[in-house]
Amino acid sequence: MLRCREVIDNADQLLDGAINKRQRLAIKIHLLMCRHCRRYVRQMQALLCAIPFMHKKASDAEVYLVMEHIHEHQAYPP
Amino acid sequence: MAKNKAHQAISQFEGRSQIRTWLGRIVINEAKMQLRQRGRELLFSDWRPDDEPGDALADRFNHNGSWQSPPMQWDMDTPESLLMREDLANCLEEVLNAMPPNQRTVLELRDTTGFSFEEICNELSLSASNARVILHRARSQLFKLVDHYEETGEC
Numbered sequence: 752m753l754r755c756r757e758v759i760d761n762a763d764q765l766l767d768g769a770i771n772k773r774q775r776l777a778i779k780i781h782l783l784m785c786r787h788c789r790r791y792v793r794q795m796q797a798l799l800c801a802i803p804f805m806h807k808k809a810s811d812a813e814v815y816l817v818m819e820h821i822h823e824h825q826a827y828p829p
Numbered sequence: 830m831a832k833n834k835a836h837q838a839i840s841q842f843e844g845r846s847q848i849r850t851w852l853g854r855i856v857i858n859e860a861k862m863q864l865r866q867r868g869r870e871l872l873f874s875d876w877r878p879d880d881e882p883g884d885a886l887a888d889r890f891n892h893n894g895s896w897q898s899p900p901m902q903w904d905m906d907t908p909e910s911l912l913m914r915e916d917l918a919n920c921l922e923e924v925l926n927a928m929p930p931n932q933r934t935v936l937e938l939r940d941t942t943g944f945s946f947e948e949i950c951n952e953l954s955l956s957a958s959n960a961r962v963i964l965h966r967a968r969s970q971l972f973k974l975v976d977h978y979e980e981t982g983e984c
Contacts, residue, residue, distance in 0.1 A: 754893065754894030754895060755890060755894060755895050755896050756890045756894035756895075757894060759886065759890075760884075760965065763961065763964060763965050763968060764961065767939075767946070769946065787896045787899035787900065788896075790899070790900050790902060791899075791900050791972075793906065794900060794903050794906055794972070794975075794976075795968065795972055797903075797906050797907055797908050797911060798908075798911065798968070798971055798972055798975060799940055799968070800908035801908040801911040801912050802936070802940040802941060802971070803940065803941045804908070804912050805912070805918065805921045805922060805925060806922065806925075806941075
């Protein structure tokens with residue numbers, strides 16, 4: 752039986768889908784019985800979806816730099 | 830007609846994929862520059878798990894590995910609601926900015942830019958196990974912050 756600590760250490764791989772069947776089963780069995788770990792995994796999943804949007808709006812200079820590179824890329828494709 | 834559409838779709842796909850790679854390259858270059866500027870910090874390839882403070886949630890478990898201080902039930906448990914609170918969003922950005930460059934880079938590449946683990950390991954000359962440890966530490970810091978915010982209403 753996995754301990755909570757082990758489940759949390761492996762939760763990243765579970766959420767990334769990078770885990771083998773045996774490990775997945777062991778974690779799923781633990782999650783059926785442990786509401787704290789279920790809560791951790793559910794909330795971590797929401798957090799991961801929010802991470803790409805955590806950055807503040809880019810400054811005009813940053814937007815200009817990116818657009819310039821994109822235009823350059825379109826003008827001279829590799 | 831179908832051939833034209835397919836061709837268009839392929840070139841758009843290639844364009845997006847290249848932009849993603851290019852954005853990832855910016856993240857990596859920025860991180861390497863920061864590491865050089867800070868001087869004392871180790872390059873990715875020299876990194877060992879003991880080189881930085883451990884998992885931000887380590888003290889939440891007892892010696893048996895069970896929760897001693899379990900996570901709070903978050904009111905904001907969807908990505909949208911997490912980002913709605915401006916004060917929390919500011920705190921999350923602060924934590925991102927204060928992260929060791931190793932953690933920030935792996936987090937940005939995996940969770941913002943969408944690089945695969947294989948790509949991250951290749952680009953940063955990291956072993957898969959070290960990359961996993963670094964990513965877990967970065968994500969744990971963010972989780973701890975939100976959990977604390979839910980408990981106290983402050984960062």
